[in-house]
Amino acid sequence: MGSWTRMAVLLVAVLATATLSTALINELEPGKDWPTRGSVKQPYNQTEALTVPTEAYTSTTELVEETPPNVKDELEEEITILARAAEAGNVKVDYSGAQLWKVSTEKNGVRVILGRLKRRNLISTWAGNQSYVDVLIKPNAMANVTRVFARENISYDIIIDDLQKRINEENPPLDVNEIELQDRRGHRMTWKQYHRLEDIHGFLDYLAKTYPKIVSVNTIGKSYEGKDLKILRISDGNPNNKAVFIDGGIHAREWISPATVTYFINQIAENFDEESDDMKQIDWYFLPVVNPDGYEYTHLVDRLWRKNRKPSFTGRQCFGTDLNRNFGYRWGGKGASNNPCSEIFRGSRSFSEPESRAVSEFIKTSVANFSAYLTYHSYGQYLLYPWGYDNAVPPDHKDLDVVGKSIAEAIERAGGSKYSVGSSSGLLYPASGGSDDWVKAQGVKYTFTIELSDTGRYGFILPTTKIEPVARESLAGLRVLASYVSKL
Numbered sequence: 001m002g003s004w005t006r007m008a009v010l011l012v013a014v015l016a017t018a019t020l021s022t023a024l025i026n027e028l029e030p031g032k033d034w035p036t037r038g039s040v041k042q043p044y045n046q047t048e049a050l051t052v053p054t055e056a057y058t059s060t061t062e063l064v065e066e067t068p069p070n071v072k073d074e075l076e077e078e079i080t081i082l083a084r085a086a087e088a089g090n091v092k093v094d095y096s097g098a099q100l101w102k103v104s105t106e107k108n109g110v111r112v113i114l115g116r117l118k119r120r121n122l123i124s125t126w127a128g129n130q131s132y133v134d135v136l137i138k139p140n141a142m143a144n145v146t147r148v149f150a151r152e153n154i155s156y157d158i159i160i161d162d163l164q165k166r167i168n169e170e171n172p173p174l175d176v177n178e179i180e181l182q183d184r185r186g187h188r189m190t191w192k193q194y195h196r197l198e199d200i201h202g203f204l205d206y207l208a209k210t211y212p213k214i215v216s217v218n219t220i221g222k223s224y225e226g227k228d229l230k231i232l233r234i235s236d237g238n239p240n241n242k243a244v245f246i247d248g249g250i251h252a253r254e255w256i257s258p259a260t261v262t263y264f265i266n267q268i269a270e271n272f273d274e275e276s277d278d279m280k281q282i283d284w285y286f287l288p289v290v291n292p293d294g295y296e297y298t299h300l301v302d303r304l305w306r307k308n309r310k311p312s313f314t315g316r317q318c319f320g321t322d323l324n325r326n327f328g329y330r331w332g333g334k335g336a337s338n339n340p341c342s343e344i345f346r347g348s349r350s351f352s353e354p355e356s357r358a359v360s361e362f363i364k365t366s367v368a369n370f371s372a373y374l375t376y377h378s379y380g381q382y383l384l385y386p387w388g389y390d391n392a393v394p395p396d397h398k399d400l401d402v403v404g405k406s407i408a409e410a411i412e413r414a415g416g417s418k419y420s421v422g423s424s425s426g427l428l429y430p431a432s433g434g435s436d437d438w439v440k441a442q443g444v445k446y447t448f449t450i451e452l453s454d455t456g457r458y459g460f461i462l463p464t465t466k467i468e469p470v471a472r473e474s475l476a477g478l479r480v481l482a483s484y485v486s487k488l
């Protein structure tokens with residue numbers, strides 16, 4: 001190599017290094033990689049978490065919490081409603097006559113009976129805690145389930161008496177004024193409607209174009225069906241900033257989650273200069289739709305779809321893995337299923353899904369040193385910190401509890417909603433393979449799963465009039481988190 005050539009190579013190398021280390025992420029073209037700075041520290045032992053062997057799927061070892069070990073007679077697997085619809089050829093799933101019941105589980109034996117009904121595919125469960133569960137009764141099962149409840153003297157309240165009616169009323173078209181506004185604004189997002197993925201992605205790109213000094217967008221991978229996993233970053237470029245990662249839409253049907261996360265993005269990007277120093281001194285990373293395939297599916301085919309859309313090739317052919325059971329910390333433990341037809345299927349191994357793998361790769365290799373991770377779900381109004389895999393808490397759980405409680409207070413002051421605060425396994429039930437456990441195990445201090453509104457009146461089918469109130473009070477909570485992050 002001649003000396004000029006050598007010098008040129010050196011110069012290129014120096015320039016490249018300089019570009020990476022100044023980390024002016026906002027100057028990068030969309031789609032280009034953001035710089036990496038090696039992974040964040042990992043205080044918990046990852047080796048043991050990542051080596052749980054993959055078992056072949058067997059019908060009798062489903063790990064759903066309600067499954068008592070001695071019930072073998074009725075072991076028809078729980079089949080997600082969608083599996084059938086997909087088999088029938090993508091007709092929109094109709095929930096006419098389906099009902100939502102709130103059932104107290106305090107009486108002995110109720111959980112066992114519900115588990116049985118679930119495996120016979122007569123009901124599915126929405127959300128619940130240690131004393132209540134919301135149960136969806138499928139229309140053709142109404143007579144049988146009513147009979148079982150009467151025989152067993154189980155009391156219940158009917159919360160929704162015709163689910164399809166609620167679904168039809170949930171997301172009405174925008175009025176003409178709003179549509180006109182949309183056209184003038186340069187993007188289609190409103191917080192008066194639940195939007196399709198295209199509108200959400202268009203909104204992210206619009207912000208990057210409009211505020212290039214502080215906003216940039218990147219694609220951190222693709223979903224199973226090849227849809228972009230788009231992350232938006234807001235940062236003033238100060239190298240002393242802390243970093244916070246926020247995601248939404250891991251579970252497809254929880255529409256209020258992407259709506260809330262995009263509301264945060266809009267408020268912070270559009271009013272950056274008016275935000276507090278605590279808010280401005282954070283590099284914000286937002287991934288509003290972790291599960292774009294599932295999200296689109298809930299708009300087009302089945303409003304109640306939860307998982308991603310990757311078909312399984314083992315055992316019975318069913319679709320989808322529960323991405324929030326697929327993360328690689330204590331993967332394969334309690335509260336997750338090895339049955340591909342289950343709503344809480346954990347996947348064939350940890351990070352078997354492109355969506356969960358992309359999130360973990362991004363967090364591991366990001367230039368950012370994340371101080372907090374918030375993952376938005378619905379519903380139930382809970383602020384949950386690790387661990388989820390079992391009834392245990394991390395060494396700094398008192399810090400998490402303090403921060404969680406002050407976020408909850410801020411939410412209540414701002415909008416009146418009451419949130420319960422606690423560890424997810426303690427307050428709800430064990431669920432292994434959650435994103436929060438894995439991120440916490442990477443050393444990210446303030447890690448919370450937030451179950452947004454409501455507490456069961458509408459459940460997943462929260463009317464669009466609730467988007468702004470829910471998002472606004474959640475933003476008040478986020479500002480409190482920022483104040484704690486700034487003190488680290």
Ligand SMILES: *[C@@H]1O[C@H](CO)[C@@H](O)[C@H](O)[C@H]1NC(C)=O
Nearest residue numbers: 043044045046047048049051
């Ligand atoms: C992590 O766990 C693995 C498997 O249990 C063990 O072999 C290893 O020594 C542990 N490492 C640390 C640093 O504790």
Ligand SMILES: *[C@@H]1O[C@H](CO)[C@@H](O)[C@H](O)[C@H]1NC(C)=O
Nearest residue numbers: 128129130131132420455456
């Ligand atoms: C459990 O759910 C019921 C019904 O939604 C609610 O009244 C109760 O407050 C919840 N318990 C906790 C600890 O949040």
Ligand SMILES: *[C@@H]1O[C@H](CO)[C@@H](O)[C@H](O)[C@H]1NC(C)=O
Nearest residue numbers: 120122140141142143144145
């Ligand atoms: C309801 O119960 C009857 C009698 O036990 C049974 O024949 C029928 O298949 C059940 N219906 C459903 C939807 O499981």
Ligand SMILES: *[C@@H]1O[C@H](CO)[C@@H](O)[C@H](O)[C@H]1NC(C)=O
Nearest residue numbers: 107150151152153154155156
């Ligand atoms: C059914 O439960 C109610 C309370 O939920 C109780 O008052 C009643 O005695 C019970 N009846 C039978 C037959 O167990």
Ligand SMILES: *[C@@H]1O[C@H](CO)[C@@H](O)[C@H](O)[C@H]1NC(C)=O
Nearest residue numbers: 040041242369370371445488
């Ligand atoms: C990451 O942030 C924490 C505080 O949140 C700090 O203690 C630590 O030194 C930072 N690490 C790096 C590599 O900047």
Ligand SMILES: [Zn+2]
Nearest residue numbers: 251254377378
């Ligand atoms: Zn969820």
